[in-house]
Amino acid sequence: MTLREPDRQKLDKLVERLVGDVGAAVSGALVVLGDDLGLFKALADGVPRDVARLAKETGLKERYLREWLSAMAAADYITYDDGTDRFHLTPEQAMVFAQEDSPAFFAGAFQVTQSMWMDEPKIAEAFRSGRGVGWHEHSVCLFRGTERFFRPGYNTHLVSSWIPALNGVEAKLKVGARVADVGCGHGASTILMAQAYPASRFFGFDYHAPSIEKARAAAEEAGVGDRVTFEQATAAEFPPQGYDMVAMFDCLHDMGDPVGAGRHVKETLAPGGTWLIVEPFAHDNLKDNLNPVGRVYYGASTMICTPASLSQEVGLGLGAQAGEMRLRKVALDAGFSHFRRARETPFNMVFEARA
Structure with missing residues (x-):
């Protein structure tokens, strides 16, 4: 077999892109470092600082800070003024790296990526054996990063857009x-809904016990502990209590048996109840997902979502880019007769299912 000679221009273009990708991967580790050390928050006021001042304010060592600041400036994640030898965050950079409640906050995404690097040996072994890797088997940074990654989107859309798009649900939530x-x-997501609809009662379920403990503490801190209950339970076993709505946020595709979970949802709903399904945005055809968002989601699906599904009974392995057609089939196979896309964002699809 004769190998075709590579096109030099195409090769140079690919290498140029790879330099950028390696730089992004390296910068990701430094974002996690800066987030852990509180450096982005220390710079969040936008006031230019030299290295000595930042070292004094943070208690960190100047030599390390200069290297970190220089790397972040090279990534355009921090702004550098050559005339004064000072560094600062622009308002846009502060929204992305320092402001937890910003709709553009992105530090959590880098923690999720950190877990992929840390857990790569487990996934490599899963490729060889065919076995899955459960959510609980991942590094702790995944759990915290996932909450911080998705929370800005929920803060922005859940109460203002997604719930009002469901037929009759918001009216029920307002009265109880x-x-x-x-x-x-x-x-x-549970706490956010409880804050918005104080007349209603909310029950959060997750099979991961450490996450439930974190949720309980967060509910008390948010002042909604009197109307939110968190319990450890799987999607196939959470207690039926005649719910007016059962919500699943960015997790249905992680389940080994999403159809079975859907059947259980149907059994737990009150008459006229709604199943709210929020899933990562995806088109039905692979070629339409070959874009920056699809790149992120397929990567996360390879390292986290699909292994989680394959670790459970049935192991359907929907993946994070399942698309509306496959999700519709899950709902219909579970016994729901009504399924529609109620809303979408560049990152999420929001579905309403009814019996």
Whole structure:
């Protein structure tokens, strides 16, 4: 077999892109470092600082800070003024790296990526054996990073857009409804709904016990502990209590048996109840997902979501880019007769299912 000679221009273009990708990977580690050390928050006021001042304010060592600041400036994550030898965050950079409640906050995404690097040996072994890797088997940074990654989107859209798009659900929540948040993780979505609808009761369920403990503490801190209950339970076993809505946020595709979970949801709903399904945005055809968002989601699906599904019974392995057609089939196979896309964002699809 004769190998075709590579096109030099195409090769140079690919190498140029790889330099950028390696730089992004390296910068990701430094973002996690800066986030852990509180450096972005120390710079969040936008006031230019030289290295000595930042060292004094943070208690960190100048030589390390200069190297970190220089790397972040090279990544355009921090702004450098050559005339004064000072560094600062622009308002846009502060929104992305320092402001936890910003709709553009991105530090959590780098923690999720950190877990992929740390857990790569486990995934490599899964490729060889065919076995899965459970959510609970990942590094702790995944659990915290996932909550911080998804929470800004929930803060921006859940109460203002997604719930109002569901037929009749918001009216029930305002007067007093029962809601189950299945796969609640650290409880960000559950707590947000409880704050918005004080007349309703909310029940968060997750099979991961450490996440449930975090959620309970977060609910108390948020002042909603009197109307939110968090319990350890799987999607197939959470207690039926005649819920007006059962919500699953970015977790249905992680389940080994999403159809079975859907059947259980149907059994737990009150008459006229709604199943709210929020999933990562995806088109139905692979070629349409070959874009920056699809790149992130396929990568996360390879390292986290698909292994999680394959670690469970059935192991359907929907993946984070399942698309509407496959999700619709899950809902219909579970016994729901009504399924529609209620809303979408560049990162999420929001579905309403009814019996």
